Amino acid sequence: MYKDYNKIKIDIKPLARIFILIIFILPFLGGCRVAEKNFELSKYKGKSIKSFERKTRTDLIQEGNGVYKIEDRLQLIAPKGDITSITILKGAEKFKLFGLEIGMDKKEAEKKLAEVYKSEVNKTIESEKNSITYTYRNSDSELFVSYDINSDLVTEISYYYYKDEKPQSEDIGNAGELIALIGNDRVYYNEAMVYLKSAQEIYESDYGNGIWEAEIFEEGKSFGEYIKEEVIKQITQLKVIRDKATENGIALTEEEEAEAAAYAAAHFAGLSDEDIDRYLVTPKLLEQVYADNLLAEKVFETLTIDVDTHVPDDIARQITIQHILIYGTYLNDENKRVPLDDEQKDKAYEKISGLLERVKNEEDFYTLAEANTEAGEIELTFGKDGGPKEYGKEFKEAAFSLKTGEVSDIISTDYGWHIIYCVSDFNEDATTKVKEEIIEERRTKLFANLYEEWSSDYEVVVNKEAWDSISFD
Template identity: 35%
Template structure:
C-alpha cells in the first residue's frame, strides 16, 4: 500500500531531501523562499549569489555528483531513464541540489545575523573531514569537479554552520505529545486496485466496468472475512499489493483509510473502504503499539521543531535576493565520465558530526 507515495519513484525523489539540514519543502515553497533575480556580471563559474554569499559550479558539482553516484550504487544506472509526471529524476535532483545549496547559504547568512559561529573543535572537524574526502578523490575526479581541499573545507564549514543554526533555533522546542496524538496501530489490509500502470510507471484509472468488477471482488472478500474466514488466507487470494501489514500513526496514509482503520477495535474488520488506490478491507491487529507510539512521539517532536525552524527561517529569507546565472545553470548536468565515482561527501561529514 502506497497511500501517499506513488510507487518507488516518489520515495527516490523524497530521498533527495538528505541534502537539507531541516527537511523537505515543495518546489513552490522553495521558490517563494527567496526573490529570484536574473542578472549579469557573474564571476567565473558563479552559479548564483544570495545576498553576500556566492555559489560556484564546483560546489554544485560536488553535491550533484555525489547524489548521482549514491543512487546508482543502490538502484543501478538505469534509474535515470525513469520519469514522474513528465519530469526526469535527473532534473528533479538538479533542482533539489540548487534549492538545498541556496538554503545552506541563506542559513549561513542567518548565522551571521545571530552571531553564531563554529568553535575551534568544529573547525578542526571540518578540516579533517575535508582532508579525508579530498584524499579519496582521484586526479580525474578533482579535475572534473574543479575542486581543491580548501573549497571542500569551505563547503563542510557552511554545511556544519547551517546545522548549528538549525539546532540553535529549535533548542527550546520540546512539546508534550500525548499517547492519543502519537497512537500507532497495526492493521492487515487487502487492496484490490482500481488502476493500472503505463510504461512510465504512472497510474491509469480503470474503466467504469473494470472498476465495478474490482468492487465486486472487494465485496466478496469483505463478506468472506466478516463471515469468519482466515484473513491471512484471504490476503493470499485477493491482495494486489506487495505488502499487507502496516503499523502507522495519524497523518501517514490516505485520510479515508486512516479514519476507517483508527475506528476499528482489535480483530474488527472494516467495510469496503475506497481510496485513490482501490478498495480496501482492513483488519485491526492492535489498537495501540507502545513501542511504535513512543517512536512516533519522537517523530512528531522533530516535525514540530522543523515547523518552528521553517517559520523563523522563512521570515529571514523573505527579503533576501538570489541572483541566478541561468545561462550557466542550463549547462549543468551529471558528469559523463564513468571514472567519476565519488559518493562519500555526506558520509564523511556524518562521520565527524
C-alpha cells in the same frame, strides 16, 4: 550702455533651418553610433541596464532575477539594476571587453590584458566546450577568458565587478567560472560541482545515468534541470544560514571543525586525479562545504530547541492490529473492483463466518490469518490519521474501538469482509516515534519560517549561461 533691442532685427529663417536640420540629424547620429564597429563594454560596469540599452541601442531580454541576455551574444547580470557582470558569448561580433573580442588570437589578447591585469591566477580545462579558461583578478574585479583548445582563439569573455564590496575570501580555493551571486557571497564552479556531483552519484546509483534527460514534470522540465535548480537552492540555504549563524553567535567548536576536516579528507581521498583536475576540487574547499553543512545543522538545533515538545497521547496514539480479509469483489479486465456474483458472495461470507468462529474458539489469530487471508499484509500499525485508506472509515473505526486482545465482528468494506484482532490499543514505541516526528515537524516549520524571513534580504542571481552549459556526464 543699453542696447535698443527694438532696433535689432533677427532673421529667423536661418534659425528655423538649423533647428529643422538638428531634428533630422539627431536620429542619423544615433544610427551612426549604433553602427560603431565595436562597443567597449567595460565602461558599463556599475551602470544601469536602462543606460546600457539606451546607449547601445540594444533590446535585452530579462531571463531571470537580474539576468539579461541577447541570445547567443551577450549576458549581463544586474542584481539591483546596476551591471556587475558582463559575458560576451561566442556569437557576438560587435562587443569588446578591455579590447578583447570573440575570435581574437590568444597572443594578441594577452598583450591587451597585460595593460589591465597581471598574469592569470588560474586555468580551467572545460572539455565539454573544448576550451581552456584563464582567470584574472585585481582588487575590484575578475575576468575569465576562454580560448578554443585547437585554434587558440577567444570563444568567451566574462567580467565580474565587485562594485564597493570586497571579493569573497579565496582561502577555500575558489576556482572556475562564477556560477551564482548569493547576497555578497560568490559561488564558483568548483563549489557548485561538489554539490552537483554528489547529487549525481546518489541518483545514478538508484536510477542509472539515463535519469537526467527524463521529463518527469508536466512543464517538460528534465530531471537534470530540476536537480540543478535544487542544488542552487541548497547552496543558497547554506550561505544564508552561515550568515545568520554569525549574527546569532553560533559557531562550530574545534571538535566540530575537526570533524568537518575529517569528512573532507575522506572525501578528497576518494576522488580520482581526473575529477580533482576537472572539477578543481581542493581539500580546503571540501572542508568549507562540510563545515557549512555542520553549521547549518547546528543553527537548526540551536534556534529550534525551545519549540513546544508536548504532544498529547490522543493525537499521537498508535494501535497495532492483525486482520483477515476475504474478498467480496474482484478486479475486472479494466482493473476495476466489481462485486462477486451472489453464489460467490455466499461462499466468501460463509468462509469469513467460519473463520470468526475459529477465532472465538481461541485459535491463534496470526496463524489463522496467514493461512486464509487474502490481504497483502496481516499486521498493521497506524494512528487516527493513518491506516489502510482503501478499506474506508468503517475499518478504522472498528479497529480503534477495540481493546488489547479483543476481536471484532465481521466488518464489511468495499473490498469484502474483515475480522480484526487488536494486538495493542496503545503501541508505546510507535506512539513515541510519532511524537518525535510531530516535534520534528514543529521544529522544521519554525525553522522554515525563520529561513523565509532571512532569505527575503538576499538577492540570488544565477549565471544561467555557465550553469546551463554543465552537463551530467
